[in-house]
Amino acid sequence: MRCSQVRKLLSPYIDGELSERKAEKIRDHVSHCTICGEALQALQNLDALSRETYAHEPSEAYWANFLPRLHRRIEAAPPRSFQEKVRHVFGDILFPSGPWLKAAGAVASVVLIFFVGRAVIQHKGIDTLVTSPGEKRFRENVERVADTVPERAQKGEVEIEDKEDTAHQKDAAEREPSADLDRQEEFVSPPVTQKSEGTKGSPPVTLEAKETEAPPPAAQDRGAERVSISPSAPKEADEAIRTYVETQKSSKKMYAVTGDESQLAYEQALRSQKLGENESASAQFQYILDNYPKSPVADDAQFQLNLAQRSGALESQDLSGWQQQRDAWRDFLQTYSNSELADEACLRLAESWFHVANMTLSKEDLSQALEVNRNCLIKRKGESVLKKQIQDLEKALKEHTE
Amino acid sequence: MPNEVAASDQELARKAKGGQLSAFDELVLKYRKNVYAIAFRMTRNHSDADDLAQETFLRAYQALDSYKPGFEFRTWLYRIAVNASINHLKRKGRRVEMSLEDNAGLDVAASTSSYNPGTGIEEKELREKIETAIQHLPLKLRSVFLLRTFEDLTYEEIAHVLNISKGTVMSRLSRAREKLKIMLREYVEGKNE
Numbered sequence: 001m002r003c004s005q006v007r008k009l010l011s012p013y014i015d016g017e018l019s020e021r022k023a024e025k026i027r028d029h030v031s032h033c034t035i036c037g038e039a040l041q042a043l044q045n046l047d048a049l050s051r052e053t054y055a056h057e058p059s060e061a062y063w064a065n066f067l068p069r070l071h072r073r074i075e076a077a078p079p080r081s082f083q084e085k086v087r088h089v090f091g092d093i094l095f096p097s098g099p100w101l102k103a104a105g106a107v108a109s110v111v112l113i114f115f116v117g118r119a120v121i122q123h124k125g126i127d128t129l130v131t132s133p134g135e136k137r138f139r140e141n142v143e144r145v146a147d148t149v150p151e152r153a154q155k156g157e158v159e160i161e162d163k164e165d166t167a168h169q170k171d172a173a174e175r176e177p178s179a180d181l182d183r184q185e186e187f188v189s190p191p192v193t194q195k196s197e198g199t200k201g202s203p204p205v206t207l208e209a210k211e212t213e214a215p216p217p218a219a220q221d222r223g224a225e226r227v228s229i230s231p232s233a234p235k236e237a238d239e240a241i242r243t244y245v246e247t248q249k250s251s252k253k254m255y256a257v258t259g260d261e262s263q264l265a266y267e268q269a270l271r272s273q274k275l276g277e278n279e280s281a282s283a284q285f286q287y288i289l290d291n292y293p294k295s296p297v298a299d300d301a302q303f304q305l306n307l308a309q310r311s312g313a314l315e316s317q318d319l320s321g322w323q324q325q326r327d328a329w330r331d332f333l334q335t336y337s338n339s340e341l342a343d344e345a346c347l348r349l350a351e352s353w354f355h356v357a358n359m360t361l362s363k364e365d366l367s368q369a370l371e372v373n374r375n376c377l378i379k380r381k382g383e384s385v386l387k388k389q390i391q392d393l394e395k396a397l398k399e400h401t402e
Numbered sequence: 403m404p405n406e407v408a409a410s411d412q413e414l415a416r417k418a419k420g421g422q423l424s425a426f427d428e429l430v431l432k433y434r435k436n437v438y439a440i441a442f443r444m445t446r447n448h449s450d451a452d453d454l455a456q457e458t459f460l461r462a463y464q465a466l467d468s469y470k471p472g473f474e475f476r477t478w479l480y481r482i483a484v485n486a487s488i489n490h491l492k493r494k495g496r497r498v499e500m501s502l503e504d505n506a507g508l509d510v511a512a513s514t515s516s517y518n519p520g521t522g523i524e525e526k527e528l529r530e531k532i533e534t535a536i537q538h539l540p541l542k543l544r545s546v547f548l549l550r551t552f553e554d555l556t557y558e559e560i561a562h563v564l565n566i567s568k569g570t571v572m573s574r575l576s577r578a579r580e581k582l583k584i585m586l587r588e589y590v591e592g593k594n595e
Contacts, residue, residue, distance in 0.1 A: 008576065010576075011579050012572050012576075015575075017556070017557050042583055046590045047551065049589065050532055050551050050582070051552070053529050053536070056442050058438070058448065063434065066456075067427060067430055067431065067434075070430060070456055070460065073456055074463055273449070274453050274457070274490065276493065276494045307449055
């Protein structure tokens with residue numbers, strides 16, 4: 001076997017992915033070829049070193065909160081798109097690859113969806129298209145909220161707006177895709193479509209918006225929820241499909257009607273953060289803290305805000321940045337002492353103190369940082385970062401004393 | 403992965419598909435740390451990794467209908483995690499642009515203070531350099547390298563996760579290692595263990 005051939009096989013060789021026959025040939029070769037032997041050694045060194053790299057291990061508190069957070073997210077997520085459902089049922093026949101095929105497929109899909117949809121709806125109703133637990137819950141919410149709309153309209157809790165206004169808002173939302181928290185409609189004006197003609201015990205609401213009586217003045221208040229009711233003809237299949245698609249589009253806003261606005265705002269903020277819109281995300285977290293200080297997600301919002309500031313401190317590496325971090329985490333622990341995130345915050349506080357002391361090198365700061373780190377280690381036993389910080393601080397303090 | 407483990411995953415996935423949220427929860431509890439680790443190693447950022455781990459399970463839950471029994475659940479889940487991470491990094495355009503030398507001056511210098519004598523600094527610096535070198539790998543090479551090195555997946559499993567051939571896995575992994583060897587030459591060459 002030549003050296004060039006051996007070199008190509010060294011990587012699968014160390015992974016044990018070669019046949020025994022080939023592996024034997026490699027072993028033979030490297031036993032007498034120094035250069036290939038060294039290349040093999042270098043690869044093995046690289047593999048060993050790579051495995052030692054640091055992988056962040058979140059706290060137990062973080063993991064304890066992981067599943068509940070996921071449940072909240074599943075509940076808040078909009079159902080899968082109509083197209084995805086159709087794709088699932090009909091496979092790639094309706095959504096072929098290639099630009100022209102895609103276009104042709106899309107046209108064919110629309111026609112097919114129309115006819116199949118009409119047939120299914122007339123036969124069984126639109127509910128047969130909805131199967132997943134998350135969607136069932138979503139639909140229940142839609143129905144529950146829809147049922148309350150006429151009553152709430154009467155009380156002035158919701159405002160019924162005409163379609164033109166809704167279209168205007170929709171246009172505005174499209175022009176400014178990033179969430180603008182000052183605009184209430186982003187969170188509390190879900191364009192719910194209403195199919196029913198009223199509920200028991202309440203007078204029927206006229207579905208045509210233009211025929212609807214003007215809402216009481218209370219509905220003009222900033223906090224009033226505004227719901228648009230579009231004219232519909234539920235028995236028409238195409239209208240039902242349109243309604244279904246529209247309902248899905250508005251699913252995010254539906255949660256505003258269910259009253260959990262802070263949760264919605266939090267989800268929105270996380271989405272912004274995920275998209276890299278950090279400023280917008282921070283503004284939204286701040287919005288939650290300002291407007292929903294008692295919300296169950298207030299500590300999460302504050303935690304995220306602090307983390308965002310931490311990124312800034314890490315980047316700038318100046319004293320004031322870390323001092324701000326230290327104060328921010330101290331405040332967090334005072335305000336949310338019972339939070340599930342308290343342990344994680346304690347770790348961040350210890351880290352901030354470590355950096356501050358590292359920069360000032362004053363005896364007072366070093367002692368304080370050491371104490372905070374030691375206290376945190378009691379809660380976070382086995383946290384190697386803390387142990388290292390404590391070790392470093394002890395050394396520094398010793399040097400300072402000497 | 404032992405067959406019985408894969409079979410129990412598939413059974414849980416089947417139940418979850420049938421609407422049993424508790425079965426899905428079991429899968430989440432079983433794989434959350436692996437999924438988080440993949441996301442963290444791809445992004446090197448807790449906040450991103452957290453969000454991506456959550457997103458991975460959310461997507462998996464929403465896509466349970468399309469999960470085919472017989473396909474190993476773990477690799478199916480990892481595929482979602484890797485794709486989510488790659489998409490996230492592409493969106494953010496967060497390829498590390500700094501050179502190794504530049505990077506050595508940032509976090510490393512900041513977090514290893516002047517009063518940290520001894521081997522601690524060397525070890526930490528080395529670790530940082532390796533991490534940075536891995537971050538310099540193109541996403542395609544990085545994902546293969548991470549799945550092999552940290553998740554101990556076989557070539558065949560990686561091929562399933564990334565939907566590529568086994569041969570492609572082998573060549574990407576070789577290329578990834580060659581690049582890393584060049585970037586970390588002074589640390590990996592001439593050191594017999």
